Amino acid sequence: MGISRDIKKMFASFASETDKAMDRYTSFRVGGPADLLVLPQTREEIIALVTTAQKAGLPVTVIGGGTNVLVTDKGIRGLVIVLTRLKGQIEQTSPGMNPEPKSPDPQTSNRVCLTALAGERLGSVCRHAGNLNLTGLEWAAGIPGTIGGAVMMNAGSFGSDMSQIVSEIEVLDLTTLKTAVLPASGLEFSYRKLVLENGIILKVRLGLVKTDTGTVTEEFYRNLKTKQSTQPVSQASAGCYFKNPPGFKSAGFLIEQAGMKNARCNDAMVSDLHANFIINQGNACASDILNLADQVKKSVYEKFGINLKEEVKTIGN
Ligand SMILES: Cc1cc2nc3c(=O)[nH]c(=O)nc-3n(C[C@H](O)[C@H](O)[C@H](O)COP(=O)(O)OP(=O)(O)OC[C@H]3O[C@@H](n4cnc5c(N)ncnc54)[C@H](O)[C@@H]3O)c2cc1C
Numbered sequence: 001m002g003i004s005r006d007i008k009k010m011f012a013s014f015a016s017e018t019d020k021a022m023d024r025y026t027s028f029r030v031g032g033p034a035d036l037l038v039l040p041q042t043r044e045e046i047i048a049l050v051t052t053a054q055k056a057g058l059p060v061t062v063i064g065g066g067t068n069v070l071v072t073d074k075g076i077r078g079l080v081i082v083l084t085r086l087k088g089q090i091e092q093t094s095p096g097m098n099p100e101p102k103s104p105d106p107q108t109s110n111r112v113c114l115t116a117l118a119g120e121r122l123g124s125v126c127r128h129a130g131n132l133n134l135t136g137l138e139w140a141a142g143i144p145g146t147i148g149g150a151v152m153m154n155a156g157s158f159g160s161d162m163s164q165i166v167s168e169i170e171v172l173d174l175t176t177l178k179t180a181v182l183p184a185s186g187l188e189f190s191y192r193k194l195v196l197e198n199g200i201i202l203k204v205r206l207g208l209v210k211t212d213t214g215t216v217t218e219e220f221y222r223n224l225k226t227k228q229s230t231q232p233v234s235q236a237s238a239g240c241y242f243k244n245p246p247g248f249k250s251a252g253f254l255i256e257q258a259g260m261k262n263a264r265c266n267d268a269m270v271s272d273l274h275a276n277f278i279i280n281q282g283n284a285c286a287s288d289i290l291n292l293a294d295q296v297k298k299s300v301y302e303k304f305g306i307n308l309k310e311e312v313k314t315i316g317n
Pocket of ligand 1: 064065083149152201233237313
């Protein structure tokens, strides 16, 4: 474990930290050390970091708000880039859309784009949209994490998701070290997934619609209230642990019916408010969460013959 002095020297110009415990950077509040961890503030810094990692032969792991990941107890080898400081002004870039609308019909002429750096909090983008009376993001109320992470996970709620509003993204290819702007038409989204091999999302452009009804913020807070009353939002978790299986009731329903509400492994526990949330009651480690998740899967399989698939991404050794 750990990296050599020579490699440390290569990263001397970055504000890097070694053997940094990852629990601070994940909403589960668990995770062993990252060999080398950096929180870059600019796109240029990210490109320089990735270039240096490539020269040093280090694997690169990217994390946004860490709200959908479980970092193992042994931690992450190589370079970890945490993107929460990659933010700036959220720009309103109306009326451009990609693709540009062919005719200024009433629907498209109300369109407005918001562009944010990938580390911007999704909540900040939602509030910004509300202040400008831009509709399209109200469903995202209460989803923590960054806008880049939300695109990568195709985060969704209340019947909508990021794929509905992403106009384009700027991506750094980790192999060629080149950046490219990818329009929505070239992106492959599916349930809680964007297909993006070996790339870092640097910037996101959303297409929203200007409204004069003044109800955007109202709707946002209504959704937030629903979330707060149905999910254990104040406890350490990574949101829904499992994907809802296609064609069946929600994973939470299946887990509850399998009798797993309140099941625990040390300080990891299945929430009694929402059975698809595994929560860290304080001193859980990643292996407790993984063991409990395994028990949940087994119980659901035994009762329903359904194999739940993880929505939370396990990262590390
Ligand atoms: C209380 C709570 C409620 C939640 N509710 C919801 C919900 O209603 N709906 C929902 O969909 N999710 C929900 N989540 C899960 C999570 O918040 C979302 O998936 C969120 O969008 C993840 O963003 P993040 O920045 O934290 O991503 P991270 O957890 O940091 O990363 C997720 C994945 O994306 C990759 N990644 C992150 N940023 C980038 C980037 N810029 N470029 C390339 N790859 C990147 C990471 O490598 C990782 O594989 C909830 C989580 C919690 C804790």
